[in-house]
Amino acid sequence: METTLGLEIIEVVEQAAIASARWMGKGEKNTADEVAVEAMRERMNQIHMRGRIVIGEGERDDAPMLYIGEEVGICSREDAKEYCNPDELVEIDIAVDPCEGTNLVAYGQPGSMAVLAISEKGGLFAAPDFYMKKLAAPPAARNHVDIRKSATENLKLISECLNRSVEELVVVVMDRPRHKNLINEIRSAGARVRLIADGDVSAAISCAFSGTNIHALMGIGAAPEGVISAAAMRCLGGHFQGQLIYDPEIVKTGLIGESKESNLERLRSMGIEDPDRVYNAEELACGETVLFAASGITPGTLMDGVRYFHGGARTHSLVISSQSKTARFVDTVHMFDSPKSIQLR
Ligand SMILES: O=C(COP(=O)(O)O)[C@@H](O)[C@H](O)[C@H](O)[C@H](O)COP(=O)(O)O
Ligand SMILES: [Mn+2]
Ligand SMILES: [Mn+2]
Numbered sequence: 001m002e003t004t005l006g007l008e009i010i011e012v013v014e015q016a017a018i019a020s021a022r023w024m025g026k027g028e029k030n031t032a033d034e035v036a037v038e039a040m041r042e043r044m045n046q047i048h049m050r051g052r053i054v055i056g057e058g059e060r061d062d063a064p065m066l067y068i069g070e071e072v073g074i075c076s077r078e079d080a081k082e083y084c085n086p087d088e089l090v091e092i093d094i095a096v097d098p099c100e101g102t103n104l105v106a107y108g109q110p111g112s113m114a115v116l117a118i119s120e121k122g123g124l125f126a127a128p129d130f131y132m133k134k135l136a137a138p139p140a141a142r143n144h145v146d147i148r149k150s151a152t153e154n155l156k157l158i159s160e161c162l163n164r165s166v167e168e169l170v171v172v173v174m175d176r177p178r179h180k181n182l183i184n185e186i187r188s189a190g191a192r193v194r195l196i197a198d199g200d201v202s203a204a205i206s207c208a209f210s211g212t213n214i215h216a217l218m219g220i221g222a223a224p225e226g227v228i229s230a231a232a233m234r235c236l237g238g239h240f241q242g243q244l245i246y247d248p249e250i251v252k253t254g255l256i257g258e259s260k261e262s263n264l265e266r267l268r269s270m271g272i273e274d275p276d277r278v279y280n281a282e283e284l285a286c287g288e289t290v291l292f293a294a295s296g297i298t299p300g301t302l303m304d305g306v307r308y309f310h311g312g313a314r315t316h317s318l319v320i321s322s323q324s325k326t327a328r329f330v331d332t333v334h335m336f337d338s339p340k341s342i343q344l345r
Pocket of ligand 1: 097099100101102103174176197198199200201220221222225254255
């Protein structure tokens, strides 16, 4: 699956990031999102692959593009056998978030990116548009921490695994009323909290890299983003666990319906028998081969954002592969027309 795909998907996320970054700071989150979706889809459909969107734009809003179930890639066409080789005809599943952190883009804040994950058919958990409680931690703490334990216990475990004091740990938490008690607990345990407005994918993956000064992600975000984070964390050997949240009392806002019973019913209808199950990264991204790619829209912990110059743009991306066991940071100059000059860095 990986050979050429690994290179082509860089361009997919780069194009989405370039399109979206034009709307940085314009206060128009929907446009920043739409142009990313369009650009991602257009580039994806130029790849010799037979892809199906399993996480995309949409369960909630009847999105016209990159919706769940949409087939993408040149080899999805009916007459594909005529111009695609057998490898390219193998079905693959794709999870996308063309603009992860739409608000961040709209208000010019750090941490947004165009992102996707790919695996063979059935290799990614088709997470419903629900909330997910998440715990991400560095590779050294993998399988030592547990989402069922308290934040205090997990911080102690991370501090032991990293050989540093709890006071030296930084935990990213999304700035939401639902996290009030969690934030108090983390602070009481002695650790420091970095509150983010949006964008928990970047925060989760940052835990896998030392030097980011992010040692854990705790709290509740969206489930589709949980699967995309898990795909990267699985390849990187970081710790990631997720548990679906269906009780509106816990989150108080947004994604899920107002009745716990109907939410449970919705999960059952999707084939999720145990709504309280804790999933680890290997279960959320269980495929034999997993590929992850992201490109910064605004600057973030892992990647810089898009920078435009006369006649071009420069992007910073990250491609992670379970097969080649690589995490590639890719710095690309895009030449739209004749640039007057190309800056070395
Ligand atoms: O910040 C996020 C928004 O993603 P997007 O809609 O693609 O710009 C995600 O990282 C979060 O995981 C998640 O979507 C969020 O926590 C759910 O929204 P909210 O109800 O505001 O917490
Ligand atoms: Mn998102
Ligand atoms: Mn998005």
